[in-house]
Amino acid sequence: EAQVTQNPRYLITVTGKKLTVTCSQNMNHEYMSWYRQDPGLGLRQIYYSMNVEVTDKGDVPEGYKVSRKEKRNFPLILESPSPNQTSLYFCASSLWRTSGGSYEQYFGPGTRLTVT
């Protein structure tokens, strides 16, 4: 089954304790992305990747890191989480148009993170 998986689905942690949220897709998609969803703000892109070892900042990258060492995986790293990073996080992937631009995104189920 074609899918995007995220782990963990729920996470409660304390300020400053490093954490990683994993994301994996089995559709051989080039483009992968992380979003955070907050009430009234919609989904905001944190980082995206157009292929292995190619990443770029979205609109809200502060406090986050990513890496793309394999095509299927795109982990999100919070080196020192703070309470303002409490949010619902989605990973997504899509095909990449050779002349530029990503197609429709396929979303993971979401990770609800609480930082106390």
Added chain:
Amino acid sequence: AQSVTQPDIHITVSEGASLELRCNYSYGATPYLFWYVQSPGQGLQLLLKYFSGDTLVQGIKGFEAEFKRSQSSFNLRKPSVHWSDAAEYFCAASTTSGTYKYIFGTGTRLKVLA
């Protein structure tokens, strides 16, 4: 700056009534455009997409959207709403040059009255 605007935060319609959700974009060139739906506690599902060509696009669940370049709009419509359509709807855009961000609007929450 590139942006996607959904001017209506909440919309309430009666079951069986028609629906139009507004979306406006601000980009240098025409981006790829999408509508997604998110049911309570769920992830996002694609309703429809526009890349080029016919400006009226059909999607799943009886939804359609019309791209109007002159108005920088991509409004979502449905002729007859069902109670199961109650959800949050997001318009999104993907750039085709420069930075390859994917930008979402802030969403419109649809309530359906029986």
